[in-house]
Amino acid sequence: MCKDSEVPLYREETGWRNGLEERLYLEELMQRQPCVFGRATTCWRGHVNEDTQLVIKDSWEYEERPEEGVLLKEATEAGVQNISRYYHHETVCVGAAIDGVRNNARKGLQDASGRNPFQQRQSAISESTTSSVTSGHESLLNAGILHRDISIGNVLLNEAEDDAFLIDLDLAIKINREKASGAPSKTGTKVFMAIGVLYGEHHSFMHDLESFFWVLFLVCVHWNGPERPSETKAEYENWNYKNTVELADIKAGKVIHTYRFNEELDSKVTSYCEALIPCIQQLHEVVFPDGKRWLTEDRRLYSRMKSVLENAIEALEV
Template identity: 35%
Template sequence: MLLAQATRRFVVGFTICGTLMRVLVFDRLGGIASEQIDINKEPVQFIEVMLGFFRMSEEDLGFDPTIKITDGEPGIEIERNGRSECIVIDGLIIRMRCMVGRPTTCWKAHVKDLLETPLVIKNSWQPSERDEEREMLKQATSQNVVNVARYYHHEIVRLDGMIDDVPLQRSDNKRAAHAPDEYTHKHKATVRSNRLCPTPKQKDLLQVFENKCYRATNTNRSASACYHVGLRQGHNNAIYKASSRKALLACLEGCFKVQRPQISIRQRDISINNLMINEDPDNPSRKSFLIDLDFAINTEREKKPSVAQGKAGTRAFMAIGLLEGAEHTFMHDLESFFWVLFWLCIQYEGPGKAIEPTPYPSLNDLSDMTLACLKSGVISNCKFSEPEKLEFTPYYQPLIPHVCKLRKLVFPGGRARDKPFPQLYSKMIKVLHKAQKDPAVLAE
């Protein structure tokens, strides 16, 4: 139910097996289960439980209380620049399909009565020991850094006046490699809490069972996280929906410019879901930009990621050196752009058309070292000497010569660079720019 209903913060219910009944409460942190009762032997308790469920409000049942329905439209209220604003939720963009961790959800929205101000609401958990994404976005916006999402607003979710926080399970900051499914839904909603804190009516239900409850959670937890709501300006599509090969390369080049040495922000999670493209002439957003600065660092404040930040990225696009345990550098981000382009060429047969099955279906099941070895094999001289072995889809085969040029720059001699190469940025930009003028690429 947590996956199926976007408005769910937690689930409260009961099970009846024969004559045995048990009350359950689940959230993303774990679950609470009451001691079972026999409804034939304890009919009064059974009736009390049923009456308790009938008396519950939607909030008691686990639905998000922060969504307000105004004039028939779902939305959230924020305080920005000293005044209240109503943000109308238009629909769901992305909801990460996970039960634990950082279940990020993004919504398309706009300021009420200002349709020309498109926004994206991002609900996510931010570890307290990591730089908050809002600070990175504010810095990029104030410095007018192009090709980075523009900051609009941010706040930490409070429920009953308390900051919504939970313990975190450490997962080395890794994510699934595939593009998430997209949904349309009727009941548009929003901020979830992972904290399982029974409401008074839930407590009454559990007390019916003499307070004998059992909680199932993962005990391998460290640090904590607070639930954040961030709003950025503009709504666009992910790069894999680019309408043409040229548009895809232009988007890649635009996002690549964020890696300029003069820019102090290092995004550290280059992936097909974080490179955005805008091909709508009526959309005021930038033509291409990077989103998701959850794992970003500011090189002016810190020379290297903290232990808490650790290994970051989406595994399919992580640099070989990172998978082998090297310290994260700008060279690794440049390599990630190569893997994004390579992945698109083997995974998609047209704009937004992913193939099934993928040539590499089980990347998320491999260990870091195994994945590093697999990638080393992919970029070897032997593999690239015979383009037919690259398994590019027919749609992206015109990009083979340009991908080969990038491969020679990023992996000279068929091996990842082990030393910084400052000229790599400008050389890769030239390849991407020149590829957009290739007649074979332009032909449809």
């Protein structure tokens, strides 16, 4: 293992795609996930030629889970919108055999790059980010794939910062699968998980839509704008250390009473994000009608959430 400072900023790799040898140029380390237990995901920015810019992802994977590359390929072939596009994936091998040490490591290439919303350079706050990825999630669902890990780290802005897309299908599943995915029953990034998932309910698209609500809420209580440090608030940072049932109880307590939730928005949302408070309040009304969780699936929640977000975009543009 080497430190980020020891990783070469530019190097060449040779691989095979569609039976043809192809040279890949790695330009920049985008992300390395530090961990003792986990997938140790590392992402590079690179290219094959001037017209083909790529993101290269190296990670460990459990063999019993669906391959992310296969799911991403299916999504790309189905024309799914606002999802990172598939280019190539493969299992790491030494010679003709799978590496006995890294037998669960796979390399994936995606024909898309972008930046985390916290890293955006423009000063405008864009609900189009959430609206775009909500549309992407619905498009993915229409292709028979459920994402199951909606989080701030899996939402990227494009380089022009006028659109957004979802990444990372590591925990995604085929909806009509005949056996379990191998992922834990409580799946996702904990602080963004829906209340029902934290309680151990079967994961549905309704839970992912609730996660979009928590993403926007947590962005607004931390983000101070481009090129300014985000605020650290102990109350929400502690969510990382709660067990899932405790966190579910905390979240349920926040949304059950509308007036208390509105008071929290007024006191906790950063001054930079104050303009988004009406949007979050309206999302609260559709995601938690009368302060209650949805217990049945309703595809109309997609259109209701997008309507709120699109109206908020228009209001900010006036």
